[in-house]
Amino acid sequence: MNARHRLPLQAGAIAVLAFGVLILSVYGSLMTGGRSDIRLSDLFTASTNGAVILDIRLPRTLVAACLGVNLGLSGLILQALTRNPLSSPSILGINQGAALGLTIGVIFPSVGALVGLMPLAAIGALAAGFITFSIAGVFAGRIVSLRLILGGVAVGAFASAMVRFSFTLEDDLARQVLRWTLGNISDVRWHHVQSLFVWSIGGTVATLAMAHRLNLMALGEAQASGLGADPRLTLMIGALMSACLTGTAVFVAGPIAFAGLVVPHMCRFCLGPDHRILVPATALGGACLLMAADAASKWLTSPVELPVGVVVAMIGAPYFLYQTLFSKGAI
């Protein structure tokens, strides 16, 4: 069902609802924090309270939003490329691959300095995605969905085992890195926002530009090439983009699982399968989910803060189980 054919009233209701959710999650993420007495109205009184919001909470909220955009879009692209609703950065092992790339950069500082940590994360993500895709036969043009999922889980298990192993080499790093591998954004400041923000905006625009190609992929590779879009090119660009988006997100916050799975699903459920609408909707939905999760991570177990990735996993893992138990014909 195409959203263009819906009643204007319905479309309007969805838009109002989405706007409401966005406002709520921004508010929630800005409102909560270690000091519960700091309100949003303090922003307008020139005091330290305003500075707390501007310098500590606002960058964190923005980072959460950007992470949601990146991971959601990455998941959307992967699901379109593999024509499999269960694809997502974490299930195909791409998240864990990015973490492994970054870990290599930290363990061997010379490599890290030469290539840069963020490119290393993207390279790790790309390598993991390449291996998973080869196992599933994506490059041969015949995707076997069970091989895709099982291969991805194995690649992810290997990469995360390596990450955990490398940090047992140094005890001091271990605790710090444990929090990082759980997806933690409690220490982000403005300088983290800049690079991530550029990628999120650029990623959204680029994905929007290839939305038509993604729509064609859903028809199958033969039909896609018959309609003038080389599926191999789509595959290449899409995989590269998804790796870069995942890599930047992992670089800032660690591997956050399931955001890339849940958000595209929800959007497809509400808005239908047209990627020209799904891309902006997924970006928006991802931002909302991560901001809401950020708010929950500060509020649920206060005064102790949870890593935001744990909150997302607590939402995403049951959703994935529900999906596998009750979905018809995923495999």
Add this chain to the structure above:
Amino acid sequence: MRDILILCALTATVVLIAIWSLSAGAVPIPWHIIGNTLFDLEGPKQEFIVFQSRLPRTLLALLTGGALALSGVTVQALLRNPLASPKIIGINSGAALAVCLLVLVLPGAGLKWLPVAALGGGLLAAAIVTGSADFGRFSSGRLALIGIAVGFLCDAGVDFILATSADAQFSAPLIWLTGSLWARGWTHVQLVWPWLVILASLILVLSFRVDLIQLGDSTATSLGVAVRPLRLILMGLAAALAAISVSVVGVLGFVGLMAPHMARSIIGGAHSRIMPCAVLIGMGLVTLADATGRAIAPPIEVSAGIVTALFGAPFFVFIMIQSGKRSRV
């Protein structure tokens, strides 16, 4: 005849690996001293190290390696998918969650109860996975997906517990689960060997039926096999084998994946031939991994789980891509 030769060669290899495993480590022991010690001959001996440390470790490696391999063969046959492994039915994650819960609820329980908790958690997770897959329309793909989902759910629980609680109390249990034979002794061997031997022989007795179930549900039914109960029994046996080995040595990744593959490519054919072959290969792999971990950089030990993952993963990827070119499973 060829089969017997292959099995003999494999047995000889396993024995050689086991002897190397006795000799490698922080104190290298030459082979003739091992011979003297084991068979109580004349000449220099190293009784303490061999009998108290390395012999039980090697025996445990042999036992758990064989168990994991057999469990892997069974799970792959039941799911009719060469990418499946005991991990797929949620055993590892269930064990980890149970161990974390034990430490959370009873902080003073000590290391003694960790294997019990791990065994319970692994079996419970496997039971939930098999039960929900059996409930309703059964397909091997659905079973695999539910297993992965339950695994993710348990992992999320472990992450939650780790993130909310104090640092130090969880390090010992988690090290327990990383797949190492460090500090395992005779008590562990005595604890697990009767169970592993009984379960393994049950599966070997049923190996003929595994062949039939692999033909597909409808064919097996028409050949007179009660597919559903048989599948539950076999799954239970495989889960118990894997969960017992996880509970004593932690997660040794990729053994349950690799050994069945190697066995199929070396010997192939019926499961009554594949299974003994896979058991021998699994024994060899885990013992080799443990010995390598000790020999690489003494006196530091690299845990066996890391070694199996490090060498197993590239092998696995290679095999998968190769098999993907030939058949689409």
